[in-house]
Amino acid sequence: MYRPRIAVPEIDQDMTNYVRAIFAAGMEPVLISIQREQVRKKYQKEYLDYSEFKAENYDGLLIPGGGDINPKRYGKENLGSQWIMDDLDQLQLDVLDAFVRREKPVLGICRGHQLINVYFGGTLIQDLPTAARHAHGIGEPDRAHESRCESSSWTAMLYGREFVHNSAHHQAVDCLGEDLVIDGRCPQDGVPEEMHHTKLPVYSVQWHPERMCLAYSRPDTVNGLPVLQFFCRLCGEDPVAVRNAGCANVLRDRMGL
Numbered sequence: 088m089y090r091p092r093i094a095v096p097e098i099d100q101d102m103t104n105y106v107r108a109i110f111a112a113g114m115e116p117v118l119i120s121i122q123r124e125q126v127r128k129k130y131q132k133e134y135l136d137y138s139e140f141k142a143e144n145y146d147g148l149l150i151p152g153g154g155d156i157n158p159k160r161y162g163k164e165n166l167g168s169q170w171i172m173d174d175l176d177q178l179q180l181d182v183l184d185a186f187v188r189r190e191k192p193v194l195g196i197c198r199g200h201q202l203i204n205v206y207f208g209g210t211l212i213q214d215l216p217t218a219a220r221h222a223h224g225i226g227e228p229d230r231a232h233e234s235r236c237e238s239s240s241w242t243a244m245l246y247g248r249e250f251v252h253n254s255a256h257h258q259a260v261d262c263l264g265e266d267l268v269i270d271g272r273c274p275q276d277g278v279p280e281e282m283h284h285t286k287l288p289v290y291s292v293q294w295h296p297e298r299m300c301l302a303y304s305r306p307d308t309v310n311g312l313p314v315l316q317f318f319c320r321l322c323g324e325d326p327v328a329v330r331n332a333g334c335a336n337v338l339r340d341r342m343g344l
Contacts, residue, residue, distance in 0.1 A: 090115040091146035091322035096137070096182040097153065098175045105151050106133060108297035112315035114322065117145070121178060137178060142185035147192040147322035150179055150199030152295060155258055158213060161205045167214030168258070180206060187287060192321040194314075195291030197256055200282060203291050207264025207284070217276040218257040229253035229298060231307050234280040236271035241290060242281045243271075245313045252280070252294040252308050259293065288321055 093109055095102065096119040109116040118133040119140050142148075154170025160180075165171075179199075183206050186193050195203040201211055215221060223230050233251050236243040242250075260279040263269065270281040280293045296311025297303070304310060 088113070089323065091319060092117060092144065093147045093149050093322065094119050094140070094142070094145040094182060094186075095133075095149050095151060096120070096179045097151055098172060098178065100151070100153060102133075102151065104297045104303065105149070107302075108300055108312065108315055109149065111301055112312055113319040114147070114315070116149075119178070119182060121174065137182075140182070142182070142189055142191065145186075145191070147194065147318060148182060148186040149318070150183065150193070150195045150202055150291075152197030152199065152255070154198070155213070156198070156202055156205055156211065158211070161210045163210065163213070165213070176202075187289070190287055192288040192318065193290070194318045194321075195282075195289075196297070197293060197295055200291035200293045201258060201260060203284075203289060204260045204264045204267060204282070207267055209260060209264030209267065210262045212259045212261045215257055215259055215276075215278065217278070220273070220275060221254045221259075221278065222257040223255055229255045229295065231305070232273055232275065234271045234294075235274045236281060240270035240281065241283060241317065242292070242314075245317060246309050250309045252292075252296075252311075253299055253305065254294055255298075256293060290318070290321075 091114045093114045093116050095116050098120055102118055106116050116133055117135055119137055120134050121137045154172055155168040157171045157173055157176055158165050158168050179202055231251055231253055236248050238248055266285045267282055268285055269279045272279055283290045296314040299305055299308050299311030
């Protein structure tokens with residue numbers, strides 16, 4: 088079976104959960120970094136230096152979670168953004184641009200969800216008034232809350248219109264980027280939880296599916312693996328056909344994974 092090759096750009100972060108979940112969903116992860124400790128010391132065999140990166144060698148892009156995006160990227164002063172890494176912003180925006188220009192599939196997770204919005208010209212809420220509902224303290228597990236989706240959305244096809252997922256963020260999508268559509272929101276405060284692009288195979292979630300599957304499956308949330316399996320189909324088949332067919336034929340036992 089062919090495994091779609093997935094580029095995952097990041098710097099100085101433990102990517103074990105992502106690597107395991109991406110592989111379990113049927114894909115081959117390749118971590119793209121710059122000349123930092125991962126590449127120099129080859130901490131993980133999946134790392135490739137960005138200088139050797141070519142988007143045409145990959146079937147899809149996954150942008151993982153992480154620290155906050157520099158608000159200068161969306162024309163704002165810092166009003167609560169934390170853990171900013173300008174080189175990570177640049178790396179991920181460069182790689183995202185390469186995939187968008189080639190109209191290749193993209194999946195954003197948490198920070199990745201926000202980065203996609205910024206790339207397409209949107210802005211972010213830098214520190215949610217309701218952050219206590221969405222963010223966890225140091226050493227605490229992810230929060231969990233409900234998402235309410237549009238009936239025709241890709242996430243509704245996976246999980247139904249209402250479902251519970253994890254949550255670990257204090258920022259959120261504010262003004263939407265060009266051609267982006269919100270697929271679901273937190274019903275308590277309206278925070279956008281799922282999103283897609285209307286003209287490109289670009290999808291995103293504000294939550295962490297890689298921390299809701301395999302060894303990290305939770306009894307109080309849905310299983311996160313279907314999101315990655317959906318992305319696998321998107322990367323291995325015609326994106327329009329997958330979108331039109333929905334997920335019924337992709338994930339027959341979605342909750343039993």
